[in-house]
Amino acid sequence: MGETRLIQGRYRLLDLIGRGGMGEVWRARDESLGRQVAVKWLRPLGPHHDQSFTRVLRERFRREARVAAALQHRGVTVVHDFGESDGVLFLVMELLEGRNLSQVLDDTQHRPLPLPDLVDIAEQVCDALAYTHRQGIVHRDLKPANIVRLTDGTVKICDFGIARLADMGLTSRLTGTGVAMGTPHYMSPEQIGGGKVDLRSDLYSLGCVLYELATGVPPFDLGDAWAVLVGHRDTPPEPPRTHRADLPAHLEQVILDLLAKLPGQRPSDAAEVGRRIGAARPVPAYPPTVLSAGPAAREARLPSWTHGMTAGHRAAGAEPRTPPPVTDAGLTGDWTRPATAPTPLPAPDTPPTPPDDALTALAGRHNAGLSLGALGRWAEAGEVHRAVAADREQLLGPDHPDTLASRYEAAFALSRTGRAADALRAYTHVARVRERVLGAEHPDTLAARQETAYVLGQLGRTAEAHQVYTSVLAVRERAMGPDHPDTLRCRHNLAFTLGRLGRLDDSYRMAREVAEARARVLGPDHPDTLVTRCEVGYALGQLGRWQEALDTYRAVAEARARVLGPDHPDTLAARHEIGIGLGRLGRGAEAVTLYRGLVGDRARVLGPGHPETLRARHGLGVNLGRLGRWEEALAEARDVCAVRERVLGPDHPDTLVSRREVAVGLGRLGRWADALTEYRTVADARERALGAAHPDTLAARDDEAHCRERLGGGRAAGEPSGGVGEPRRPRDPHGT
Structure with a gap:
């Protein structure tokens, strides 16, 4: 299959993406519509297979391809076309730009995923499975390699229909093995025993996937395929918290329920699982600004593969703590204000005890605002956070950390919508109250002060921004140490500000020191390190040292392509800087x-x-x-x-x-x-x-x-x- 091969006069193969037991996947160009697609070839059977089996396979392929093409859900890979070329069956699908969860685990060296990522992925997979199960479709081979997280955070399940082809015996005929269809680490006991397979088998496989994402290892991580299959059939899994103590007990119970040996003992459907997982979403007293922060802020808290990703749309649920899905139509009134007037607070001598369901609903709306920010919908995010802040102030008081957290997020949204002066007033208020309530050196107080410096810079008040950054940095270095990530983040910002003040040598020197420290603490290819190396390149350019700047940007672009992928926005940004350097050098x-x-x-x-x-x-x-x-x-x-x-x-x-x-x-x-x-x-x-x-x-x-x-x-x-x-x-x- 050469790179210039044209299929049916329409699909031109460009390069091989992957190869597996079922065949190959190619990146291709749809010459009719001018778009890039993925073409999946089923491995040719060859003349040694009997003709009756080949006829049955072709008919099954056409039927399953039509079923897959009929699935219309954001969490399911779109099938555009199917056919046969020179005796080889193929599917044409949307080309996904992202990483499958198996690659994600490899990227993190099989460390457990951060809890927010685990919950986000689980909810989206449950939403997609609930949809396909309502259509009467069972996947039969759900595993990390068949779940892709796109660069914008959307999660998609791949290979519906292909699994059924393998189920009819194609894989064993191709490979000569007699192993039951499916991947051993993620197979249900009924699959292993050759019993009836229905949607509850997919739920068991989902439990295996979530177990591995939560702990870094599959539930039965044994030496050979047969031992793994026996483990699924006969052995209770170790509770996930034996591998990861910080995993919430509620989420552990969901995973263990999915891994019940008998189908009747598992949850009834994927929608129920999604609701239970949504209820386990962490709601700290002061939710950290992760989803709503800028790209580099997310890098510092999440593993490198998540850089630039958003949370994607959330699965809808019936319980109030699970926010409804975000749609392009905007928010409903239920998201931005309570359905009824809040209960008046009791007299000051009777401390109020807000109802748990009200606080949970507010936490869900707060998280919805974070998700809107992650999608770049800052105006809507700001409306949500301002409404939640008002409701929290009435329920909890103006100085409560949750109230201040919402005001902090509202300020961030203001800065992202060009309202820097309004953001400055909001951040100043939050910083002043936090200093009074929490203390001048509390991390939350410092975070708010650092944001005031940022918006001062937006307003062109660079000298004032420099003064704030300098004072915050002094506290961070004393309280946290010079190599703490928050200290390095502040020093990076200060280096940027020095450049804005025209102190180019100082800016270059500090950026270089931060890059070296981040490489030592986080690793040379960590996204934070690469961000600061970009700052080094920028400072070199400002100093007129364009060849050194060009070399720096080229090294960053190569590292980002290797770590994040060639199409990641940060990789493309580094390539842009290379273009600037080339132009400046004539x-x-x-x-x-x-x-x-x-x-x-x-x-x-x-x-x-x-x-x-x-x-x-x-x-x-x-x-x-x-x-x-x-x-x-x-x-x-x-x-x-x-x-x-x-x-x-x-x-x-x-x-x-x-x-x-x-x-x-x-x-x-x-x-x-x-x-x-x-x-x-x-x-x-x-x-x-x-x-x-x-x-x-x-x-x-x-x-x-x-x-x-x-x-x-x-x-x-x-x-x-x-x-x-x-x-x-x-x-x-x-x-x-």
Whole structure:
């Protein structure tokens, strides 16, 4: 099967993704629709198989493929097409960008998953299984390798229908073995004994998967397949908490119930399991900002494979503690406010005791807000957190840690929606109350103070941000030590701020020290280490040491491709920085080639209108200009500007950067009157948004003046610069 093979005149095979007992999976391009897909080939039977079996297999394949194609659920892999080519049966499916859970376990060296990830994955799998079981479909081979977590956090089950083909004996005929269908570590006792298999068999397999995710090992981790099968059939599993003491007892009981030997002793359906798991979702007194934090903040708390992932949609449940699924239609009133007016608080001399169900419902709404933030829906997340904060204040009081946690999250949402001044007021309030209630050196107080520094930086008050970061860092170093992750995170932010203050040597030196410390503490390829190495590269570029910066970014890109995958947003961001370095070194042709590939990859992964795709297109236009190809550069700049204006708004900083690039192209083509209109638009918009004295406004007014000189026949030196340069992915130091 060569790389250029075309199947049925439509599907062109590109590269081999994987190989297993059932056949091969290829990345392919659907030439008719211009999209990438996955093509799964069933291993050819060959002439030694009897013809009757081959006919039965083909008919079963067609039937099961139609069944799989009819499944329409976000948690089930989409089947687009099926057929036969040169005697080989194949399925065409959506191409999944992510890691299956077997790879996830390998990535973490089979360490238990963090509890929030375990619960999130379990709920999504239960939701998908509940749907397929309602359709009368049993998977029969549920295992970590058949469950994929996408880069956005969505979890999908793969290979429905394929399992039934194996069940009819295809695997044993292909391999010559007589082992029962299924993977030994995840097979139900009734599968092993050749008994009737129904949805409860899938639930047993789910129990095996959850056991391994929760503990790092399968329930019967024995030496050979037969011993494993006997273990499933005859031996009670060790309670998961013998492997992991911090696993909640409630969640352990769910797993053990799923692993009951008799089908009748297991839960009745996957929906019930999902509700019970949702009830086990941890709700600490002060929920940490994990889901709602920026990408680097998530890296510090989760394993490397989760970097950039969101929680995905939650499975719906009947109990109030399980939030309903998030839909594009927005939140219902039930999510953002209580259905009835809260009960008035008793008199001060009678301390209130809020009902447990009310607190649980508020915790669920708080977590829903975190999930919305993880999906990038910050405006909705802020509404949820503000409503929850008001309700918690009424039930618990204004100084309660849960009330302050919700106010903290509401402030974070404000900072993410461009309302930095409002966020600063909210963070300042939280920090002041926490200092009074918890103490000045409490980690929660320091976290709030550090966020005030972040939004001060957003507001351009860099000197004040530097002062806050410095004071927080002094406490962190004294209380936690110089190598504690929170200390290193603060030092990273301080390095970023030093660069903003123009103290480039200090910024470079501190970033290099943090990178070395993180490599020592976390490992050289840990996402946090790589984030700081990017900061080192940026500082080198600011110092004009572009070859060193380019080498740094190339090393980061290689490490991220290895650890996170070639299509991970952070890998693509590092490639963007490589393009900037190439352009700054005068290697425009190489930069154009890089950016063309980057534009294609970002459009495929993120979509053609995504800000990062547009940023790569901007970089492409800049380097076309550097090569003197101004007609192409102007066309690219106009196209990007139009999309940004439509998606982001006319006064968004990215839109204005593109509009200035349009002006540069017009000027280079001698169309100075048109260029002046664009320069004036940029300057006026920046003055409205930033003020007349802001450096960006002053630079825009300078461009406008230079253009007027050109129109008046002024000095040639007045010509504006040939492009504004490739804008970086916004360097967000938050939480890193």
